[in-house]
Amino acid sequence: MKKKLLAVAMAACMTFASAAVLPKPAFSDTYMTASATFEEGDFKFEISSDSEAMVVRYIGSGGDVVIPKTAGGKTVTRIYSGTFYKNESVTSVTVPDTINRIDSFAFDSCYNVKKIKLPDSLPQIEYNTFSNCYSLESINIPKSVTKIGDWAFLYCYALDSVALPTGLKSIGYSSFAFCTSLKSITLPSGLEEIGSSAFYSCPAMKSVTIPEGLRALGDQAFGYKWDSIKKEIVKDEDFRIYGGAATIAEEYAEGEGFEFIARVAGKNRFATAAEVSKSMRTKTNVVVLANGMDYADALAGVPIARSMIAPILLTRSDTLPGETLAEIKRLGAKNVLLLGGEGAISENVVKTLKDNGCNTQRIAGANRFETAVKIAQQLNSSPEEVFFVYGLDFADALSSGTVAAIKGAPIVYLRTDGTIDKATADYLASLKKQGCVSKAYVIGGEGVISNAMMAKAGSALGVTPKRISGANRYETCTAVNTFFADLFQRKTVCAAKGLDFPDALAGGVLAAWTDTPILLADNALRTSQKQYLKSKNANVFHVLGGTGAVPDKLVNEIAAASK
DSSP states (O other), X not given: OOOOOOXXXXXXXXXXXXXXXXXXXXXOGGGOOTTTEEEETTEEEEEOTTSOEEEEEEOSOOEEEEOOSEETTEEEEEEOTTTTTTOSSEEEEEOXXXXXXXXXXXXXXXXXXXXXXXXTTOSEEOTTSXXXXXXXOEEOOOTTOOEEOTTTTTTOTTOOEEEXXXXXXXXXXXXXXXXXXXXXXXXXXXXXXXXXXXXXXXXXXXXEEEOTTOOEEOTTTTOSOGGGSEEEEOOOTTOEEEEOXXXXXXXXXXHHTOEEEEEEOOSSHHHHHHHHHHHHOXXXXXXXXXXXXXXXXXXXXXXXXXXXXXXXXXEOSSSOOHHHHHHHHHHTOOEEEEESOTTTSOHHHHHHHHHTTOEEEEEOOSSHHHHHHHHHHHXXXXXXXXXXXXXXXXXXXXXXXXXXXXXXXXXXXEOSSSOOOHHHHHHHHHHHHHTOOOEEEEESOTTTSOHHHHHHHHHHHTSOOEEEOOSSHHHHHHHHHHHTGGGOOSSEEEEEESSOSHHHHHHHHHHHHTTOOEEEEOSSOOHHHHHHHXXXXXXXXXXXXXXXXXXXXXXXXXXXXXX
């Protein structure tokens, strides 16, 4: 069977609300010059640089209109933007076979036209060409057309059927949106791309067959009511859907068993965290804010963010990034929980937040160890499980953050050896006195937390910890996911760069929210990672960060290893 890749472009994965912002008609009388423009019959024409005539304005009385093949002794080859714009008298138009270009907006808002006959000389239909033709009932798409542009037939309420040519390759963004009478559509076998919201809000449409060769399907291409549409998609082992996390596309792919890959990424770490937040929440009253340039306070905060059903957003120490503030405003959040002291998040950031109507609360200790303790105390005063991780690097905290968050268990920092930090020791002693903790885990090998330190921590807590580790950060992460496999029942995996923390930090909350394991990625998969993915048999993948963090080649390797 022919290989195929069904992809949803991230930039196009958005709600239809944004599609309502249409481009303005880009036409006026400024193109006309006294020597080049002339009137003949019901039209104004202009002679082009190729010594051909183009129609620039209809000036007739309406009814059934036939565009002439010649004017002024020249062949008419083009219909200019706005030729019929907002005309209310024309009821039908016949376009001659000399026409090889119809510009955008040529028939836009031609409210009473019912029929348009196009010639087999058009290579494509431009954006907004027939938008707002409310009464349009019939139009033929010529066999020569390979592309239908964005918004081409938007709001053509009366259009009930369309025959698409076999050579059509692309249907643009919102091209048939709000064609409320459109009952069915037959997509040609050579079609390669259907843009986002292409058939949005077409309630009369009951069935659609997706052709085998399709490689790009936009989010909400057929609107929200996927369950009411009969979809017939020929599947093979290389069939995947790419899209936005927490979208209709993901829901459909997961339900139908297709492989789905969502890349959640921004132009930098602050923007990526905001994009992760967007995939999680529409509105929330609280967000967690952490320093995006240092991991220490932030990583211990993944469980508390999950418990509050709040995203983790990132900031610089002295200034609040615009991407972060914009996301706080989008969420409508009025409360911001700050992780770390003024060295991590300055009072200048606090002032910016307050100036924008936000209340702030800070969790901070004298150092990262005490801050982690204070976060733990606020998370759960009587936890049943505790996760010990090395406090001077981020890898193992990334590996365990999602599991700890799902369990509502605190993350406690330790050094490799020596004494336990006083704040940590006091905290462990208080838990031991309560007798609430029944299980403890040390994440990472002896190189990061020695057996001696492990024994000290266990003694202080009153339990014997279980070590979960691998040969490196990648294999430790895999070991954690394998050990806690019962937490991850969904066939979903989150992949993030293993050599830096911001994407996996913000994504850790998304992973915990969706009961999804984090896979720390490098340029290639380790054997243990491949084995884990095969056993997981996942078909939905959330990729955290851009191609510089997690290359497309690696994403495809992750998907292939999961079969």
